[in-house]
Amino acid sequence: MEKWICSTCGTQFPPSEQPPETCPICLDERQYVGYNGQQWTTLAKLKNEGFRNEFKEHEPGLIGIGTTPSFAIGERALLIQSSQGNILWDCMSLIDEETIVHIKQLGGLKAIAISHPHYYSTMVEWATSFDIPIFLHEADRQWVMYHSEHISFWSGETFPLSNNMTLVRLGGHFAGGTVLHWQQGVEGKGALLAGDIIQVVADRQWVSFMYSYPNLIPLPASEIKRIQDTIAPYPFERLYGAWFERVVTHDAHAVVLRSADRYIRALQSLPHTSH
Numbered sequence: 001m002e003k004w005i006c007s008t009c010g011t012q013f014p015p016s017e018q019p020p021e022t023c024p025i026c027l028d029e030r031q032y033v034g035y036n037g038q039q040w041t042t043l044a045k046l047k048n049e050g051f052r053n054e055f056k057e058h059e060p061g062l063i064g065i066g067t068t069p070s071f072a073i074g075e076r077a078l079l080i081q082s083s084q085g086n087i088l089w090d091c092m093s094l095i096d097e098e099t100i101v102h103i104k105q106l107g108g109l110k111a112i113a114i115s116h117p118h119y120y121s122t123m124v125e126w127a128t129s130f131d132i133p134i135f136l137h138e139a140d141r142q143w144v145m146y147h148s149e150h151i152s153f154w155s156g157e158t159f160p161l162s163n164n165m166t167l168v169r170l171g172g173h174f175a176g177g178t179v180l181h182w183q184q185g186v187e188g189k190g191a192l193l194a195g196d197i198i199q200v201v202a203d204r205q206w207v208s209f210m211y212s213y214p215n216l217i218p219l220p221a222s223e224i225k226r227i228q229d230t231i232a233p234y235p236f237e238r239l240y241g242a243w244f245e246r247v248v249t250h251d252a253h254a255v256v257l258r259s260a261d262r263y264i265r266a267l268q269s270l271p272h273t274s275h
């Protein structure tokens with residue numbers, strides 16, 4: 001029996017003799033099956049092939065964890081250190097002994113919270129290793145491929161992880177699309193951990209929002225407006241996107257609001273005005 005991992009999206013499936021026939025997450029139009037068809041791997045194979053995790057401090061109390069060389073979507077998780085227990089934001093496929101030891105040195109983990117199914121990866125492996133819960137929005141329940149007693153579904157629009165960390169459901173890319181508002185981040189000015197629910201674009205002065213990134217399917221203006229209104233009450237100076245280098249370092253709240261305005265203007269074919 002093997003716990004097969006989809007090589008394209010990094011999702012792990014429950015133990016089986018043969019690999020699953022398909023990966024529903026990749027068959028969905030928000031992902032894709034690669035040109036060479038569905039490919040599978042395992043954690044043991046990844047380790048043998050020399051994949052390893054690197055840790056990088058983004059700011060005091062916030063450590064990025066990413067796999068090198070890049071695997072699947074290139075998922076990068078973030079570990080938030082807190083006196084109330086550390087949180088792992090988003091997840092990634094590779095988990096090995098070295099990673100577990102390093103995280104224990106950083107104070108261990110209290111819980112995992114994940115933005116959307118493209119980061120579910122090997123979440124059950126992580127939760128089992130640290131014996132901790134995983135918080136997922138219930139609207140994305142159908143995309144859980146590997147069920148576990150560690151998974152806890154939350155519902156509604158917000159969920160308090162601690163007294164300074166709040167999960168906010170923004171939807172858009174996925175119905176349960178979640179961001180994490182970290183009030184204490186950036187010396188108390190606030191940080192938003194957004195995955196690709198809000199995508200930091202190349203110049204890092206703007207963000208965008210898509211139903212599908214690989215297939216370039218946009219969201220309707222009404223959704224962008226709803227996302228803009230939902231995030232508006234939360235102050236944050238910095239926004240951490242899906243990958244190490246995708247960070248809006250300053251004035252990120254204003255960046256998100258003006259980017260939503262630009263997006264809506266583009267969809268409504270109104271004249272472009274520069275800022």
Ligand SMILES: [Zn+2]
Nearest residue numbers: 006009023026
């Ligand atoms: Zn997949």
Ligand SMILES: [Zn+2]
Nearest residue numbers: 116118173196
């Ligand atoms: Zn995604």
